[in-house]
Amino acid sequence: MKAAVYYGPHKLDVTEVARPEPGPGTVQIQVGFNGICGTDLHEYFAGPIFIPTAPHPLTGQQLPLVMGHEFAGTITAVGAGVEGWAEGDRVAVEPIYRCGHCPACQAGNYNICAQIGFHGLMSDGGMAEYTVVPTDMLHKLPDNVSLELGALVEPMSVxxxxxxxxxxxxxxxxxxxxxxxxxxxxxxxxxxxxxxxxxxxxxxxxxxxxxxxxxxxxxxxxxxxxxxxxxxxxxxxxxxxxxxxxxxxxxxxxxxxxxxxxxxxxxxxxxxxxxxxxxxxxxxxxxxxxxSLCYTSADFEAVIGLMAQGAYDTTGWVTSIGIDEVVDEGFDALHAGTKMKVLVDPSR
The missing domain is CATH 3.40.50.720 (NAD(P)-binding Rossmann-like Domain)
Incomplete structure (x- = not known):
């Protein structure tokens, strides 16, 4: 499959990589759209900043890795032990990895976890045709919320x-x-x-x-x-x-x-x-x-609810591109200020 792999500053290659397969407690997602975030821009032009150069304590991954933490898609396979989710479910992904035992996590404020990680920054992410995530990251999208809007749930939840x-x-x-x-x-x-x-x-x-x-x-x-x-x-x-x-x-x-x-x-x-x-x-x-840092599950659900009510409009500020255009029409265009928000469609 095609994926945008980050190697360091100004080094992002769209290349063929193996399609990831779901393990226990995880699902495989065919990515519909993946947004390019301001954090991604910082990594591309001045990083690595958050992307680890040694194995991350929660994910075990380090660069090079597939970028992308703002995305939505369709479940295409489920791993062992997964309940409540099925192939064909359309989902937005809340990309936080949390330790579960630090004081912030114990208080329910996992968005400020002492070891916080992000899918697509501390692990292979969604700027690819497929990705695999644990089920605690999944939020189901209502039928009237498009995958394009779904990819905006993450930044809108911020x-x-x-x-x-x-x-x-x-x-x-x-x-x-x-x-x-x-x-x-x-x-x-x-x-x-x-x-x-x-x-x-x-x-x-x-x-x-x-x-x-x-x-x-x-x-x-x-x-x-x-x-x-x-x-x-x-x-x-x-x-x-x-x-x-x-x-x-x-x-x-x-x-x-x-x-x-x-x-x-x-x-x-x-x-x-x-x-x-x-x-x-x-x-x-x-x-x-x-x-203010990130979001919690409640913020994701509130944004999805507002999207279902028609409260968000992408007219005039959101552009979609193919994955092969991710550097020129994505990172460079955003850095130059010629575009405001870019969604990568890996199927294009």
């Missing part, structure tokens, strides 16, 4: 988890900094939670246009004094929840200037450069920075 941590009241004001895929996912999640007063802050015209086409209200920080606008809009109260999905210092500084007293700025970005955080503002406002 956003949904962050939206939940912000605890915005339904009648409150929320702000999203950055209109990339996670920023778009935050807007969808907040809308799904019943919020209407949401502003997306994005300096790039193409990204503003894409999310505006979905119905979002945007602010251009190069043209608008965003903190002053929010102060006036909220009668001085400030935003009830602010989300940083941009990962750059100007966005963080502006976000912290907008957040209301005792309210959070939720960080759901990867920061390539160290940040200098203006702590005095946090102290005087009794506001806080809240980190």
């Amino acid at each position: 956003a949904y988890h962050a939206a939940t941590l912000g605890e915005p009241p339904a009648d409150g004001t929320a702000m999203v900094f950055g209109a990339g895929p996670i920023g778009i996912g935050l807007w969808f999640a907040l809308r799904g939670k019943g919020l209407e007063d949401i502003y997306v802050v994005e300096p790039t015209p193409t990204r503003r246009a894409a999310i505006e086409a979905l119905g979002a209200r945007t602010l251009d920080p190069t043209a608008v004094d965003v903190p002053a606008f929010i102060a006036e809009h909220t009668s001085g109260r400030g935003a009830d929840a602010v989300y940083d999905a941009a990962g750059v210092a100007p966005a963080v500084e502006t976000a912290l200037a907008c957040v209301g007293a005792r309210r959070p700025m939720v960080s759901v970005a990867i920061y390539e450069k160290p940040l200098t955080t203006p702590l005095l503002r946090l102290v005087m406002n009794e506001s806080r920075i809240q980190g």
Whole structure:
């Protein structure tokens, strides 16, 4: 079968590899679509970062390995002892490996497991025609949720988890900094939670246009004094929840200037450069920075439920490509900013 195998920075080869077969407690999946994530981009252009160069403690794998942790597909074979799943089931995959015994896992917060691993980063993943996963990663897709949407469940769950941590009241004001895929996912999640007063802050015209086409209200920080606008809009109260999905210092500084007293700025970005955080503002406002990592099963189920209700729309920001195009039309195009979200279709 064809697979995109990662060997190191700028070394991703689409090549023929053996089709994996399911063992006990696992299923084989024919991949429908696999999304290219921002983390994948970091690995390709500057890695290995998360991809292990020595055997991972939970998976035993290291590079080279097949990339891909955002995917959905159809079960084509089941291993010994598997119950409740059958060939033909359409599934989205929650790609977390967890140890099950660290304090975080014992508390039910396996998304911050001390030894956390990801299918497609710490093991051979879904950027291939077939992959094999344990059954605890499976989430069944309703008939009206396409495999294309199914491949977006993972990144949309990242956003949904962050939206939940912000605890915005339904009648409150929320702000999203950055209109990339996670920023778009935050807007969808907040809308799904019943919020209407949401502003997306994005300096790039193409990204503003894409999310505006979905119905979002945007602010251009190069043209608008965003903190002053929010102060006036909220009668001085400030935003009830602010989300940083941009990962750059100007966005963080502006976000912290907008957040209301005792309210959070939720960080759901990867920061390539160290940040200098203006702590005095946090102290005087009794506001806080809240980190957000990944998701749990509950987030996956909530996103799938919203997708079944028609709450997510891929128009204008999602592109699909064949696996042979994964470098030029995938990684390079995303890095250049000519595409926003790319799904790889291994059957093309």
